Each structure stands twice: as structure tokens, then as C-alpha cells.
Amino acid sequence: MPDYIDHFGISDEDIEKVVSTALSRGCDFSDLFFEHSIENIITMEEGIVKEGLKAVSLGVGIRCVKGEGTGYAYTEELSLEKMRKAALTAAAIADSGSAPAPASYREIEHSNYYPLDRLTTDEPLGRKTGWIEQAEKAARDSDPSIVKVSVTLADSLRTVRLITSDGRSLRDVRPMTRISVSAIGERNGNRQVGISSGGGRIGPGYFAEKTPAEHGSEAARQALLLLEAIDAPAGQMEIILAPAESGILLHESVGHPLEADFIRKKTSAYTGRVGDKVASELVTVIDDGTIMHDRGSLNFDDEGVLTEPTVLIENGILKGFMQDRISASFFATSPTGNGRRESYRYPPMPRMTVTYLANGETDPGEIFSSTKKGIYCKSFKGGQVDISNGDFVFVPIEAYLVENGKITVPVKNLTLTGNGPEVLSRVTHVGNDFAFSDGRWTCGKGQSVPVGVGLPTIKISGITVGGSELG
Amino acid sequence: MNMDEMKTLAMKAIKTTIGEGADTAEVTVSGQDRFSVTVRNERTDNLTESVSSRISITLSAGKKKASITTSDLSPENIRKMIVEAVELSSVMDRDEYFDLPDQEETGVADEIKGLFDPETVGIPADEKISIALALERAACGLDTRIISDGASFSSGMYSLVFANSSGFCEGYEQTGFSTDISCAVEDTARKGKNTARKQSSFWFSTSCDRAGLDPIENTASIAVNRTLRKLGAVKPKTCSVPVIFDQVTARKFLGCIASAVNGGNIYKRASFLADMIGKEISSPLVTIIDDPLMPGRLGSRPFDAEGVRSRKNTVVENGVLTSYLLSSYQARKLSMKTTGSSGGISNFYMVPGSHTLDEIISSIDEGLFITALSGPGANWSSGDFSQGAQGIWISGGKLTHPVTEFTVAGTFSEMLSKISMVEDSLDWKSTVASPAFKIDRMTISGS
Numbered sequence: 001m002p003d004y005i006d007h008f009g010i011s012d013e014d015i016e017k018v019v020s021t022a023l024s025r026g027c028d029f030s031d032l033f034f035e036h037s038i039e040n041i042i043t044m045e046e047g048i049v050k051e052g053l054k055a056v057s058l059g060v061g062i063r064c065v066k067g068e069g070t071g072y073a074y075t076e077e078l079s080l081e082k083m084r085k086a087a088l089t090a091a092a093i094a095d096s097g098s099a100p101a102p103a104s105y106r107e108i109e110h111s112n113y114y115p116l117d118r119l120t121t122d123e124p125l126g127r128k129t130g131w132i133e134q135a136e137k138a139a140r141d142s143d144p145s146i147v148k149v150s151v152t153l154a155d156s157l158r159t160v161r162l163i164t165s166d167g168r169s170l171r172d173v174r175p176m177t178r179i180s181v182s183a184i185g186e187r188n189g190n191r192q193v194g195i196s197s198g199g200g201r202i203g204p205g206y207f208a209e210k211t212p213a214e215h216g217s218e219a220a221r222q223a224l225l226l227l228e229a230i231d232a233p234a235g236q237m238e239i240i241l242a243p244a245e246s247g248i249l250l251h252e253s254v255g256h257p258l259e260a261d262f263i264r265k266k267t268s269a270y271t272g273r274v275g276d277k278v279a280s281e282l283v284t285v286i287d288d289g290t291i292m293h294d295r296g297s298l299n300f301d302d303e304g305v306l307t308e309p310t311v312l313i314e315n316g317i318l319k320g321f322m323q324d325r326i327s328a329s330f331f332a333t334s335p336t337g338n339g340r341r342e343s344y345r346y347p348p349m350p351r352m353t354v355t356y357l358a359n360g361e362t363d364p365g366e367i368f369s370s371t372k373k374g375i376y377c378k379s380f381k382g383g384q385v386d387i388s389n390g391d392f393v394f395v396p397i398e399a400y401l402v403e404n405g406k407i408t409v410p411v412k413n414l415t416l417t418g419n420g421p422e423v424l425s426r427v428t429h430v431g432n433d434f435a436f437s438d439g440r441w442t443c444g445k446g447q448s449v450p451v452g453v454g455l456p457t458i459k460i461s462g463i464t465v466g467g468s469e470l471g
Numbered sequence: 472m473n474m475d476e477m478k479t480l481a482m483k484a485i486k487t488t489i490g491e492g493a494d495t496a497e498v499t500v501s502g503q504d505r506f507s508v509t510v511r512n513e514r515t516d517n518l519t520e521s522v523s524s525r526i527s528i529t530l531s532a533g534k535k536k537a538s539i540t541t542s543d544l545s546p547e548n549i550r551k552m553i554v555e556a557v558e559l560s561s562v563m564d565r566d567e568y569f570d571l572p573d574q575e576e577t578g579v580a581d582e583i584k585g586l587f588d589p590e591t592v593g594i595p596a597d598e599k600i601s602i603a604l605a606l607e608r609a610a611c612g613l614d615t616r617i618i619s620d621g622a623s624f625s626s627g628m629y630s631l632v633f634a635n636s637s638g639f640c641e642g643y644e645q646t647g648f649s650t651d652i653s654c655a656v657e658d659t660a661r662k663g664k665n666t667a668r669k670q671s672s673f674w675f676s677t678s679c680d681r682a683g684l685d686p687i688e689n690t691a692s693i694a695v696n697r698t699l700r701k702l703g704a705v706k707p708k709t710c711s712v713p714v715i716f717d718q719v720t721a722r723k724f725l726g727c728i729a730s731a732v733n734g735g736n737i738y739k740r741a742s743f744l745a746d747m748i749g750k751e752i753s754s755p756l757v758t759i760i761d762d763p764l765m766p767g768r769l770g771s772r773p774f775d776a777e778g779v780r781s782r783k784n785t786v787v788e789n790g791v792l793t794s795y796l797l798s799s800y801q802a803r804k805l806s807m808k809t810t811g812s813s814g815g816i817s818n819f820y821m822v823p824g825s826h827t828l829d830e831i832i833s834s835i836d837e838g839l840f841i842t843a844l845s846g847p848g849a850n851w852s853s854g855d856f857s858q859g860a861q862g863i864w865i866s867g868g869k870l871t872h873p874v875t876e877f878t879v880a881g882t883f884s885e886m887l888s889k890i891s892m893v894e895d896s897l898d899w900k901s902t903v904a905s906p907a908f909k910i911d912r913m914t915i916s917g918s
Contacts, residue, residue, distance in 0.1 A: 045739065050562035052537040052553055059523075059542060068511075072519040076542045087522045092596070125562040148740050184740055184852065193852050219884020226853075234880070234916035235709045265511065267620050267655045269668060347517065378474065384845040384859070388655045388671035391876050393846030393859025413855040414876040415848040417916075464706070465846075466857050466916035 002169050007036035007159055008112050008325040014080050018062070019165050020100035021087035026097035027064035027071070029325070030090070030165040031303060033466060034060045034078075035344040037158040038121060044132045045150035045406055047140075060432075061344035062086045063071040068095040068264070070166055071346040075459065102167035106398030110170065110306055113290050113297045114201035118179040120155035123204055128153055131179070131212040134201070134208075136340060138216030139183045145227065146220050148184040151212075162304045171305050175201050176295070176450065178439065182216045185223035192229075192412070195381075195397065196223030198438030200452075202293045222379070225410050232399070232465060234412035238465045240367055243350030245379050247453025251443070252383035253391065253420030254285060255304055255396040258312050259338070259350040259445075260327035262387050269319060269390040269421060278318045279424035285313040289337055289353030295439030296354040296452030300337065303348045307337035312355075313424075324350045341446035352443065360430025360454055364457040367429045369405040375414070375465055376400045376407055392419030393466075423460055431457030472502050472524055474630060474642050480544070481634040485530055485687055487550055491529035491557050494569050496636040497777060500526050506596070506623035510603045515623055518596070530556055534570075535563040571777070576809055577639050585767030588646045588680035589629055596677040596863035599624045602650065604689070609691035610652050617695060620671065622655035626681075640702035640779040647769060648684055652694045660703030670701035672843075677900055679767050697842070700863065704873035705915040707864060713838040714879060715831055715865075718898055720841045721821070721905035724849075727758065727883065729816045729903060731851040732786050732794075734801025743854030743883055744792060752792045753887035756824055756908075759787040761796055761810075763817030769901035776814030784810045786819075820904040824893025831892045831909050832883045833868035839915060840865055841879065854883045878915035886910050 015032070017243075023028035039055040060083060061074040069091030073086035089263045120128075132151045158174040180197035196218035199206055228322040242247060262268035268280065289298045289307030300306045303325050323331070324339030327350060340351035368376075376399065383394030395415050400407045436454035443451045472480070488496035499823045524646040526549060528542040537560035539552040567622035609624035612832035616917040625648070654672035674694035716724055734741040744752060762866055763772050763781035775798060784794050797805070798813035832840065841862040848857040859878040863870045894906035 031779070048566055049537070050563065050566055051818055052559040052563055054537075054542055056541040056548065056552060068516070069515050072517065074521050074523070075817075076523050076544075087909075093515060093518055115820065125559060129562050150739070186740065190742070191743070191853050193850070228618045234878075236918055266618055267669060267671060329512060345521065347519070350789045384673065384847070386845070388669035390659065390668075391859075391861075393848070393878065395846050395848040395857070411850075412882060413850075413853075413856040413857050413861055413882075415846055415880070417859045417876050417878050419876060432551040433495055433619075464876065464878070464916055464918070466859070466880050 013393040027094040040154040059344040105169035135212035135216035137211035142220035183217040183219040193227035197440040200439035229410035229412035232411040247455040260321040280427040284358040294452040303339035303342030359434035429459040477632040490678040505627040672697035704875035734797035738804040758822040770818040
């Protein structure tokens with residue numbers, strides 16, 4: 001962990017007073033989430049380094065939980081008076097008795113899944129603009145058809161201290177780096193956008209693995225490819241998903257409906273189905289916040305539970321859900337380290353960390369050779385799911401037509417639609433080439449949190465491809 | 472913080488910023504006081520209260536620009552961050568187009584009525600909770616199959632001060648209320664081994680004043696109706712038919728048009744409407760306006776994010792693109808004039824047409840009434856449109872059965888040019904509003 005700097009300056013005595021106030025109306029438990037965050041964003045567009053932004057936030061969120069109910073308040077002034085006022089507001093969720101606050105707080109040891117000797121946040125500004133310029137130049141130099149390039153480098157450092165009413169204290173420093181390049185190609189009135197981005201809970205060392213110039217070239221390559229792409233066909237067909245980034249399909253179609261709040265509220269399509277076969281036996285799905293340096297990893301979640309690998313689906317059988325403390329208590333099970341929040345302004349809820357489909361045994365070449373006509377999807381813009389039934393859509397950026405076992409021509413303007421449970425039961429091949437996606441995904445469920453995904457090459461026997469060309 | 476304290480803080484920050492060596496400074500101080508409660512199964516599920524404020528400063532030195540924003544309003548932190556911003560600006564490139572807006576453009580529009588409801592402050596928490604409870608009860612009372620996914624009430628007070636180093640310093644206050652209800656229902660119609668299918672939907676109401684909220688019975692019954700009418704939804708056949716976008720999906724479509732006319736996307740050429748001013752981009756039935764001066768609307772404002780006086784802008788008039796929405800910077804980049812649109816749209820809407828929704832539906836022999844769109848497949852840069860959708864099939868001029876798991880695809884240009892009927896009413900739910908409209912033909916991909 002990078003050095004923990006105490007931005008909060010709160011004495012144990014004051015903590016006890018605030019926790020006592022939070023417990024004064026008899027809630028089941030309470031927690032204080034102190035957070036200091038620094039975010040830096042530098043953007044280059046139209047050939048100049050144009051905008052620099054630094055954002056600093058400081059605050060504490062105080063939560064009181066009674067049964068399934070949450071009282072929540074936050075303050076950005078860390079005076080005892082303001083914190084007690086917030087605690088009293090949150091405490092109003094409960095209405096009987098009171099419990100004493102612990103007098104001392106035990107520091108909880110935890111693993112570190114993002115050890116760094118240098119932070120992007122501490123890098124000299126000139127070095128950061130250097131990376132950005134390299135990426136921009138690489139994209140611009142790719143081809144005269146590339147008319148606009150923009151590059152954004154964002155880094156952040158969040159310092160968190162969590163206090164729970166059962167006497168635990170946890171401290172963490174959470175770094176993040178993300179570079180994003182977008183390139184617009186224009187030819188004969190046709191305009192296409194290519195995007196490349198990546199990063200993680202990692203420092204400047206990231207650029208030794210994947211250089212800014214590689215991101216620049218990649219964005220341009222994609223835009224140029226899309227200029228050559230034909231409109232996608234419409235109808236039901238076989239889909240091959242490339243490794244790594246395609247994990248977004250899993251995140252949308254299966255991940256969200258396995259978040260325990262939807263199960264507890266009985267609104268998920270997977271409610272009451274533990275032990276059922278919900279996918280092809282080739283499918284094992286895991287959520288794991290302990291992947292080193294991944295964008296979605298956390299040493300502990302935002303309610304103080306240590307992260308761990310959680311098997312959601314094993315060989316097609318539904319094993320369990322992603323639990324926060326409220327849901328775990330409702331189901332009389334253990335929380336799984338999935339209680340996350342965007343910042344101190346929000347109470348936690350069950351969220352994914354790094355969600356992936358485990359490696360299989362099939363050679364990817366065989367997956368292609370068994371395909372007569374289909375679509376091969378390499379990268380994605382994103383997706384969305386209807387939790388109540390698992391119906392999803394997702395939108396590829398880079399995709400190709402596969403004919404008689406061979407990739408033939410790039411296609412554009414398509415949306416894939418399907419039903420999560422149905423599609424997972426139609427997984428016919430799982431490749432042996434598993435990879436995690438580069439760190440670029442942010443998940444929105446009322447609150448935004450960074451997540452990771454991963455997948456080997458897989459084939460699904462039928463998904464509806466929404467293109468505009470009737471075949 | 473009251474308005475005067477916010478103005479004092481803003482002026483002080485301007486002074487410090489210029490004192491640290493900046494040529495220009497723009498400061499926004501904003502504050503909010505929010506309350507929200509969600510109830511589920513007759514219990515409080517979540518109650519959140521917060522008071523927060525923030526200062527944001529943009530400065531330039533030698534036309535090199537940098538910004539900071541922070542919730543830590545201590546004088547030490549603000550000063551420290553201003554010094555950091557000056558340093559940050561030194562590594563930026565010179566941007567010849569950067570400047571404060573012309574002084575004749577800055578100013579405050581005449582008072583816009585109905586944006587602030589002084590009663591906001593006085594509503595006790597218990598009363599707010601009871602509104603949410605009543606909404607949930609109303610919904611569950613309509614049909615025993617309804618599973619509540621929560622009913623909410625929220626209220627907020629927002630204040631904003633903007634100041635710049637040319638002497639502008641003004642502020643305004645606004646209040647906002649909303650109610651919403653989400654519900655689900657078991658959908659056993661589809662046979663098969665892999666289903667615990669449900670259907671879900673929601674409805675909501677928003678207003679600047681409490682009295683402007685829809686009666687809870689209306690909100691509840693629309694939410695329940697939107698949920699129940701999805702029962703037994705099937706995948707439609709792949710085909711090419713006329714479609715109607717209802718007000719919810721029309722609003723989403725119009726939101727994409729708002730992005731496509733945004734000056735930032737225009738000068739970056741990330742819009743299918745770049746270079747199209749004065750050209751016919753749509754059927755003549757389409758007129759689109761952005762109006763920040765509307766009384767009692769959530770997007771109303773007396774000046775924009777850089778202090779430019781608000782004015783009504785007609786973006787599309789009878790199918791012809793008449794204006795982009797521009798900040799002063801975007802205007803300079805395009806050799807145009809600011810439209811007072813820094814910070815984005817205000818109240819962006821399509822002007823209602825002349826047909827009732829029933830007339831539009833009955834004009835279609837076989838087609839689709841679209842009620843939900845999902846996924847990120849609306850690409851206003853390339854102009855390609857491909858979205859997951861849900862809706863109701865139309866046969867013989869009547870709504871028949873629900874359909875789901877399909878996509879609608881086309882291009883924005885084609886869709887706009889094929890709008891052949893526009894509904895005669897408008898329901899304001901957010902800062903974008905659109906009547907329902909009919910598009911003569913689109914590709915539906917289903918089974």
C-alpha cells in the first residue's frame with residue numbers, strides 16, 4: 001500500500017462519541033466511512049494539451065442499519081458537531097433503545113493487492129503530458145484519414161478509513177490510473193470512432209507494459225477498420241467472443257442479476273435458484289476482488305469486509321450471490337466483500353469487483369473452424385441488462401463476419417440482444433486462452449464504481465444480432 | 472452558506488487566483504441540501520440526508536488553462552489548490568481560442584418564475600416518508616401480483632454562484648422534488664427450463680415545486696400499467712415496419728440529438744450534424760428548441776455556466792438545422808456566436824405536432840410501439856443507431872401483444888427524415904421532453 005496519510009485528524013475519543021450517537025436509537029450496526037480523494041485529469045485534443053483538472057474531496061459518510069433499512073448522512077466538515085449531527089440523522093432509521101459504542105478500535109490487517117513503489121499521482125506534470133503527447137502522435141501519424149484525436153490521462157488516489165460499530169478500524173490507499181484515446185476517422189462523409197483505453201490500480205509501471213503510443217495506434221487502427229466495415233446483418237446467429245474485453249457480456253447478463261440486493265428484493269431472475277443448473281456445464285463464473293492491480297480489485301470493500309474469490313456459477317450450477325452486509329444478514333450467510341460505494345456521499349450496496357468466466361480447454365482455432373456463419377466480437381462499447389428477467393443488450397465496437405471458419409469482413413452498427421440465463425445455457429465452446437481485460441470499465445448502478453472483467457474465447461450458439469441489413 | 476456568503480467566497484477566490492499570477496479566473500460555488508427516502512414493503516429502506524458545497528475554479532495564464540474543484544472549502548485548501556492549478560496551467564499548451572465571454576454577452580435574464588419553492592425547508596421527514604408509503608400502497612393496491620421494488624420521495628435545494636475576473640458575480644436558487652415507484656411482476660408465460668422471469672418497470676414525477684408533482688395515484692397506476700403490459704412478451708420476427716417512439720423513448724432519442732448539436736461535439740467533428748447548419752436534416756414536422764427561460768422547469772437558468780445571459784434557441788425549425796448549442800469557446804472555434812449554452816442543454820424539447828397518440832397508432836397496419844430502449848448503441852458521432860428495445864406490437868391499428876429482446880436499427884439521419892406524425896402533447900419529466908412520433912420504417916431484429 002502507498003503510505004497512508006491521515007487526512008482526517010479524528011481522535012479515538014471523537015470517534016467513540018460519533019459512534020455512540022449513531023447507535024443511540026438502537027440500530028443493528030453502524031459504520032463511518034472517511035474518504036479523501038485526489039483526482040487528476042489531463043486532456044489533449046486538436047493537437048494541444050488543452051485541459052488540466054484537479055479535484056479534491058473530503059468527507060465522512062455515516063450509516064446506520066436496522067434490518068433491511070439504512071439511514072445515511074454525510075458531512076464534508078469533519079468537526080465533532082457536524083459528524084454528530086450526521087450520525088443523529090442516520091440513527092433515525094431505528095427507534096428503540098441504544099447500544100454503547102466500543103471505546104477502542106482494533107486495526108484490521110489486510111492483504112495488499114495493489115502494492116506500488118511509485119504513484120501516477122506523484123509523477124511530474126511534464127512526464128504525464130509526455131505520455132499524452134506520445135499517444136496523440138501515434139494516433140495522428142497512423143493515417144491521413146484520422147481527423148481528430150483526443151487523449152485523456154486520469155489518475156486518482158483515495159485514502160479510506162473505515163470504522164465499524166463492532167470496534168474495527170481499516171485503512172487503505174487506493175490508487176488508479178487510466179489512459180483513454182479516441183480517434184475519429186473520416187472518409188467520403190463516413191465518420192467512425194476508434195477507442196483504446198486501459199490501466200488499473202497501478203502506477204507509471206503500466207506504461208512499460210503497454211505504451212501510450214500503443215493505445216494511440218490501437219484507437220486509430222479501430223477507426224480505420226470501421227471505415228471499411230459493412231453494415232451488420234440482422235437476425236439470429238452464432239457469436240464468438242474474443243478473450244478479455246468480452247467479459248462485459250458476463251458482467252451485464254449474469255453479474256448484475258447475481259447481486260444479492262436484487263435477490264433479497266425478489267426482483268432478480270435468479271431469485272430462489274441456488275443449486276439449479278443455470279448455464280452450460282462449461283461455464284464457471286467467479287467474482288474476485290483480489291486480482292493484483294486490477295481496476296476492480298479492493299483490499300477490503302467499502303463496509304470493511306475483506307475481498308475474496310466468490311464462485312457464483314460452477315460448471316453450470318448456481319452456487320451463490322454477491323453479498324453486502326445487509327443481504328448477508330438477511331440470508332444468514334457471510335458477506336463476500338462486494339459492498340461497494342462511489343464515495344462517502346453514498347451508502348454501500350452489492351456490486352461486482354472483477355467478474356470473470358474461468359478458462360476452458362478448447363483450442364480457439366477449433367472454435368473458429370466449427371463456425372459456418374457467425375459474428376466475431378473483439379471489443380465492446382458497453383451493455384445493459386433488465387435485472388428482472390436477464391434480458392440484455394450489448395454493443396460491440398470491433399466485430400467481424402465469420403464465414404466457413406474464417407474471419408472475412410469487419411461489420412459495424414450492431415447491437416446484440418439476448419437473455420442471460422438462455423445465452424449461458426447455449427455456450428458451446430470455452431477456449432483455453434483466458435485473459436483479463438485491460439482496466440477500462442466503470443459500472444453504473446445509480447453509483448459509478450470501477451470494475452474488472454475477464455473471459456477466454458467462447459462460442460454461443462445463438463444470439464440476436466441487431467443490424468440494419470435484412471439477409 | 473447563504474447566497475451572500477457564497478458570493479463573498481467566490482470573490483475572494485477570484486482575488487487569490489489573480490494574485491497568484493493568473494490572467495483570468497472563473498469561480499463557481501454551489502451548494503445543495505438534499506433529502507431522499509425509499510420505502511419498500513411498507514418499511515423505510517433508505518433515508519439519506521446531506522448538506523454539501525463545492526467550489527470550482529478555472530484559471531488561465533498566457534491562454535493556458537487549468538481547473539480545480541473541491542468540497543474542502545477551508546481557506547488553506549482553496550489557496551493550496553489555486554497554487555497547484557497555476558502550476559498545472561504552466562504545463563498546458565497555449566489555446567488561442569480560450570477567453571472569457573464578451574462582456575456584452577454576460578448578464579442575467581429577467582426573473583424566471585416558479586423555480587424556487589420556499590416550502591421545501593418546512594416539510595417534516597415523517598411527512599416525506601408518508602408520501603413514499605402512500606405511493607407504494609397505491610401501486611400495490613392496484614394489483615395483487617405487484618412486487619414493490621421501492622417507492623421514493625426526494626427533495627432538494629440547490630444554490631449556485633458564478634463569478635469571473637471581469638466583474639461578473641451572480642447567483643440563483645432552485646428547488647426540486649421527485650417521486651418514483653418501481654415494481655416487478657412474475658412472468659410465467661414463457662415456458663422453458665431456464666426462467667424465473669419477471670417483468671419490471673417504473674414511473675416518476677418531477678417538479679420544481681411540491682404542488683407540481685403528479686398525484687400519487689397517477690404515478691402508481693402508470694408504473695403498474697407499464698409493468699403488467701409486458702407480461703408474456705415475446706421476441707418479434709426480424710422485419711422492417713413503421714415504429715412509434717413513445718414519450719419515454721422519444722425523450723431518449725431527442726437526448727442524442729442534444730449531444731449531436733452540442734458545440735463541443737461539433738468542433739471535434741464527433742457529430743453527424745457537423746457542417747449541417749442551414750440544411751434540411753429532418754422531416755419538416757420537426758422543430759426542436761432549447762429554452763432556459765421556461766417558468767418552473769428543472770433546466771431553467773438565468774445565465775449559463777460562464778455567466779452568459781440565457782436566451783431561447785431554436786435548434787431545428789421545420790426540419791432545417793438552424794443553430795448549434797454553443798459556449799463562447801465553442802463559438803470562437805466555429806466562428807459563430809455563443810448561444811448561452813455553456814454547461815449544456817437547459818430545457819430541450821421537440822415542439823408537439825397535431826395528432827393524438829391514438830391517431831398515430833391507428834395509422835399503422837403492422838408495426839411497433841416502442842416503450843423502452845437500452846444499451847449504448849446510439850452513436851451520434853457516426854450517426855448510427857442500434858438499440859435494444861421493448862414494446863407492443865401494433866396490428867390493424869391497435870396495440871396487441873408485448874414484444875421484447877429485439878433491436879431497432881438505422882441511422883439518425885434516416886430516422887429524422889422519416890418522421891411522419893408527431894403527437895400533440897408533451898410531458899416534462901426531466902430537462903429533455905419529446906412528444907411521441909412515428910418513423911415510417913425501421914429494421915427490427917428479432918428471431
